[in-house]
Amino acid sequence: MGKYKAVIGLEMHCEMQSNSKVFSSARNSYNDNPNANIRPLDMAFPGTLPTVNIECIRKSLLMALILNCQIPKYMYFDRKNYYYPDLPKGYQITQMHEPVGVNGHITIDVDGQSKEVLIHDIHLEEDSASLDHYSTISLIDYNRSGVPLLELVTEPCLASSKEAVAFLEYMRRVYQYANVSEADTKKGQIRCDVNVSIMDEDAKELGTKVEIKNVNSFANVATAIEYEIKRQSELKDAGRYDEVEQETRRFDEETGTTIRMRGKVDAIDYKYYVEPNIPKFKIENSWLEEIKKDIPILPRERKLNYQNNLGLSEYDANIIIKEKDYADYFEECVQLGIDPKVAANYLTGPIIAYLNKEGLTLKDFYLIPAYLKEITEEVAKGTISSKQAKDIFNKSLEEKLEPKNYLSDNKQISDEKELEEIINQILENNPSQITEYQNGKTNLFQYFVGQVMKETKGKANPNIVRDILNKKLN
Amino acid sequence: MKTIKTIEELHQMLINKEITSDELVKDSLKKAHLLQTKCNAFVTILDDAKGKEVTEDLLSGIPYGIKDNYSTKGILSTGSSNTLKDYVPFFSATAVLNLEKHHVVPIGKTAMDEFGMGGSGTTAHTGNILNPWDTTRMAGGSSSGSAASVAAGVYPFALGSDTGDSIRKPAAFCGIVGYKPTYGMISRYGLFPFASSLDHCGCLTRSVKDAAIVVDAMKGIDKNDLTSWDSQDIHLFESLDGNVKGKKLFYIKEIVNLENYPDASLELKEHLNNFYHTLDYLKEEGVTIEEVSIEQNLINTIFSVYECLSCAEATSNMSNLTGIIFGPRGEGKGVNEMMKEHRTKGFSSLIKRRFVIGSYILQKENQERYFVNAQRVRRLIVDKMKELFKTYDGLIMPVSTGPAPYIDGSKDEITKDNTTNLEEHLQIGNFGGFPSITIPNGFINNLPVGINITGNCYDDANVLNIAYALESKMPYKNQVAPILKEDE
Numbered sequence: 001m002g003k004y005k006a007v008i009g010l011e012m013h014c015e016m017q018s019n020s021k022v023f024s025s026a027r028n029s030y031n032d033n034p035n036a037n038i039r040p041l042d043m044a045f046p047g048t049l050p051t052v053n054i055e056c057i058r059k060s061l062l063m064a065l066i067l068n069c070q071i072p073k074y075m076y077f078d079r080k081n082y083y084y085p086d087l088p089k090g091y092q093i094t095q096m097h098e099p100v101g102v103n104g105h106i107t108i109d110v111d112g113q114s115k116e117v118l119i120h121d122i123h124l125e126e127d128s129a130s131l132d133h134y135s136t137i138s139l140i141d142y143n144r145s146g147v148p149l150l151e152l153v154t155e156p157c158l159a160s161s162k163e164a165v166a167f168l169e170y171m172r173r174v175y176q177y178a179n180v181s182e183a184d185t186k187k188g189q190i191r192c193d194v195n196v197s198i199m200d201e202d203a204k205e206l207g208t209k210v211e212i213k214n215v216n217s218f219a220n221v222a223t224a225i226e227y228e229i230k231r232q233s234e235l236k237d238a239g240r241y242d243e244v245e246q247e248t249r250r251f252d253e254e255t256g257t258t259i260r261m262r263g264k265v266d267a268i269d270y271k272y273y274v275e276p277n278i279p280k281f282k283i284e285n286s287w288l289e290e291i292k293k294d295i296p297i298l299p300r301e302r303k304l305n306y307q308n309n310l311g312l313s314e315y316d317a318n319i320i321i322k323e324k325d326y327a328d329y330f331e332e333c334v335q336l337g338i339d340p341k342v343a344a345n346y347l348t349g350p351i352i353a354y355l356n357k358e359g360l361t362l363k364d365f366y367l368i369p370a371y372l373k374e375i376t377e378e379v380a381k382g383t384i385s386s387k388q389a390k391d392i393f394n395k396s397l398e399e400k401l402e403p404k405n406y407l408s409d410n411k412q413i414s415d416e417k418e419l420e421e422i423i424n425q426i427l428e429n430n431p432s433q434i435t436e437y438q439n440g441k442t443n444l445f446q447y448f449v450g451q452v453m454k455e456t457k458g459k460a461n462p463n464i465v466r467d468i469l470n471k472k473l474n
Numbered sequence: 475m476k477t478i479k480t481i482e483e484l485h486q487m488l489i490n491k492e493i494t495s496d497e498l499v500k501d502s503l504k505k506a507h508l509l510q511t512k513c514n515a516f517v518t519i520l521d522d523a524k525g526k527e528v529t530e531d532l533l534s535g536i537p538y539g540i541k542d543n544y545s546t547k548g549i550l551s552t553g554s555s556n557t558l559k560d561y562v563p564f565f566s567a568t569a570v571l572n573l574e575k576h577h578v579v580p581i582g583k584t585a586m587d588e589f590g591m592g593g594s595g596t597t598a599h600t601g602n603i604l605n606p607w608d609t610t611r612m613a614g615g616s617s618s619g620s621a622a623s624v625a626a627g628v629y630p631f632a633l634g635s636d637t638g639d640s641i642r643k644p645a646a647f648c649g650i651v652g653y654k655p656t657y658g659m660i661s662r663y664g665l666f667p668f669a670s671s672l673d674h675c676g677c678l679t680r681s682v683k684d685a686a687i688v689v690d691a692m693k694g695i696d697k698n699d700l701t702s703w704d705s706q707d708i709h710l711f712e713s714l715d716g717n718v719k720g721k722k723l724f725y726i727k728e729i730v731n732l733e734n735y736p737d738a739s740l741e742l743k744e745h746l747n748n749f750y751h752t753l754d755y756l757k758e759e760g761v762t763i764e765e766v767s768i769e770q771n772l773i774n775t776i777f778s779v780y781e782c783l784s785c786a787e788a789t790s791n792m793s794n795l796t797g798i799i800f801g802p803r804g805e806g807k808g809v810n811e812m813m814k815e816h817r818t819k820g821f822s823s824l825i826k827r828r829f830v831i832g833s834y835i836l837q838k839e840n841q842e843r844y845f846v847n848a849q850r851v852r853r854l855i856v857d858k859m860k861e862l863f864k865t866y867d868g869l870i871m872p873v874s875t876g877p878a879p880y881i882d883g884s885k886d887e888i889t890k891d892n893t894t895n896l897e898e899h900l901q902i903g904n905f906g907g908f909p910s911i912t913i914p915n916g917f918i919n920n921l922p923v924g925i926n927i928t929g930n931c932y933d934d935a936n937v938l939n940i941a942y943a944l945e946s947k948m949p950y951k952n953q954v955a956p957i958l959k960e961d962e
Contacts, residue, residue: 040564040565044794045545045563045794046558046561046667047545047665049663050700051697051700079790081836083813088798090793090796091790138809273786273790273836273845276669276670276671277700
């Protein structure tokens with residue numbers, strides 16, 4: 001091991017977020033009760049026909065543009081024919097002849113080094129139903145049947161498990177940044193197939209490619225690649241490289257190994273042909289121009305901006321671009337005039353710690369950038385200490401009140417003499433109310449408190465005001 | 475010749491209260507049961523059918539039949555296949571829903587060649603469907619039961635579907651009108667698919683006018699069928715004026731010239747002579763009819779192109795029939811065995827043969843040679859036709875080689891020449907999605923024969939009008955097979 005060069009290609013399947021499924025009007029939300037979100041097409045009842053969700057087409061074009069792909073003039077779909085209980089039609093509608101994007105590329109960072117990953121193609125297809133296996137029966141949930149799926153296929157251009165995982169991590173973020181997918185691996189929204197071969201360092205021709213199907217987490221992708229490189233290298237070392245067969249294997253999570261499924265001879269012929277029920281349609285340039293406007297600033301560009309223009313460390317920048325929500329929050333802070341480093345410190349420190357502790361996302365976070373600014377501004381002016389700032393931050397989060405409420409607390413008038421003077425003036429101006437109060441209309445007490453607050457713009461310490469008023473009136 | 479009431483006449487009687495919708499429905503049901511004993515035309519007869527309110531709508535209160543490959547909510551829909559022998563859909567085909575808005579009354583679901591894959595009416599899971607003019611003969615297919623029941627006078631119209639000639643051939647064999655409009659004019663949503671790029675909905679009637687009325691009610695753009703289009707500006711019924719002066723038609727020399735068939739049977743000779751004779755009627759009305767020559771090689775490909783494309787699409791379209799979600803569950807260890815048993819038991823051998831052909835054609839190593847080439851040749855044929863439609867209003871051709879063949883094939887008159895092109899040329903209409911209508915144009919050996927007119931896409935009104943003018947010159951309009959009369 002080590003003396004060979006590994007060549008890795010990835011197929012990344014990512015479920016898109018959309019209101020309805022890609023070819024039916026059922027809701028795209030397969031984590032609901034089983035078989036709640038289905039239309040007749042999703043179970044392939046005879047006579048049903050596919051329709052096309054334009055929003056899914058738009059999102060797939062957006063991804064093709066982000067990946068710098070060539071985009072075809074016309075869009076159409078193909079049928080991939082095979083029998084499996086999770087595939088009710090007996091075929092999957094996908095794109096084989098004319099993917100939504102081909103020959104693309106995207107730059108990622110691996111250990112501080114940039115690397116261009118070549119994209120073979122990205123295509124739009126539908127997901128299958130999901131199967132739940134029990135000891136004697138299997139159940140089928142058709143909620144997932146027809147959920148839009150983007151399959152991204154790289155060229156065999158990655159050299160290590162590290163590069164592969166860096167690419168997957170980066171693409172996961174891109175999907176999120178572009179609002180194309182939640183890209184949540186925990187929800188099974190990303191699934192990968194991995195192709196691995198090895199070759200001598202100086203060899204010109206690629207070695208024998210082994211495909212590992214359905215690897216469900218990035219950690220498993222790394223394990224599968226490393227296992228496969230080791231397995232192939234050991235065979236090569238032993239002079240038995242001819243035993244490395246072009247085959248399909250599966251990843252076994254328990255042992256961290258790969259297991260043979262089928263060889264090349266048994267490869268399934270999917271009998272692809274053009275889906276006749278969806279007419280070919282033209283992708284207008286004007287539409288592409290519209291879509292281009294929705295291309296977000298990608299995480300890598302943002303990171304470089306944070307480092308080069310906003311003076312953040314690579315460490316902080318990396319944390320902030322990890323989630324689009326973080327980056328958006330950070331950028332809003334900067335836009336409001338908060339010092340970038342201060343904003344970054346709050347975000348990477350107490351904010352993320354709080355979110356993790358409470359199991360929240362930034363969407364549910366009370367202290368929006370404008371509120372945060374109320375605190376940082378005072379610190380900058382020197383009116384409150386950083387210790388006070390921390391207290392206000394915590395209190396504001398706890399009580400869900402704007403930080404400025406606590407700022408005025410800090411500066412309230414507690415000087416008895418000062419307050420007595422104000423109160424004397426008020427009593428002098430309200431002789432009739434005093435008489436009424438003393439004749440038994442005791443709720444007028446609150447009226448006097450209110451007058452003091454009004455006079456001091458709410459800064460008077462209410463307890464002291466009450467004490468003085470009590471003395472003077474009773 | 476016995477004739478029977480048209481939709482307009484029935485409507486007038488309903489309006490005048492000479493008859494009620496209920497009485498029409500009861501009479502229709504009675505005839506359906508009687509015909510069932512003689513021709514086996516139905517999978518289901520809807521004995522609970524009741525009359526409906528009669529309004530200004532020509533179709534209101536009128537009974538009709540539905541081919542069993544239309545999905546009908548709450549009504550058994552088998553496609554005449556054992557794979558769906560107990561299948562009761564929970565939604566109706568768009569074409570059926572569109573008709574329901576006109577208050578028509580379904581009387582039955584008609585038997586057919588299994589899933590539309592046949593032209594004989596001998597592959598239904600309920601047994602052979604017989605020709606009402608002569609029950610030793612085929613009704614033709616695949617819309618066999620629809621053709622037989624309309625021809626026998628059970629009701630004025632029935633729904634059919636047409637992938638190769640499945641409306642237009644049984645119409646000819648049963649002496650009635652069969653019309654498939656331009657592809658996409660009627661939504662296919664809810665029609666069990668055979669070959670999606672060739673499948674059309676349509677109807678069988680006893681007059682061109684009735685066909686126009688029925689398709690006017692069936693058609694319309696449908697959000698559930700992306701291949702459907704907006705035809706709201708097309709009014710077929712209102713367009714029929716019978717004025718065809720100056721129209722131009724052509725026929726294809728390589729297919730209809732008697733010289734191509736030196737060993738022609740008497741039936742075939744008579745059929746072709748009758749075809750030429752029929753053309754004279756149109757000429758009398760000021761229609762120009764010309765013989766056009768098309769490269770023989772191109773003509774010879776029609777049937778193989780059809781076979782390649784239809785079988786390939788069918789294997790994929792019918793992959794949903796696994797017995798897992800609907801249809802009788804197969805037995806066996808594991809899912810694959812269950813699916814295999816369901817399909818082995820469920821399909822007739824004819825269908826299995828087509829699946830084998832379709833699978834073979836779609837295989838990676840064969841696809842370019844068979845499937846892709848067939849698609850290319852389809853395009854060549856369609857282009858050729860579209861070029862001719864720039865000059866001509868339509869193609870006029872005889873349907874098949876004569877009257878319906880015997881079910882027991884040994885009795886048929888044999889023509890030793892290859893007559894495939896004559897038998898299969900209607901498939902051109904499916905390749906291009908062209909509007910195409912068959913009407914009866916005579917009798918040979920006391921059995922009806924038909925003639926077909928096919929025009930350019932979206933030119934349905936023109937095609938129907940020419941058929942309407944021709945129909946008016948001949949005595950076969952509204953004719954009915956005398957099969958039910960004798961027993962009444």
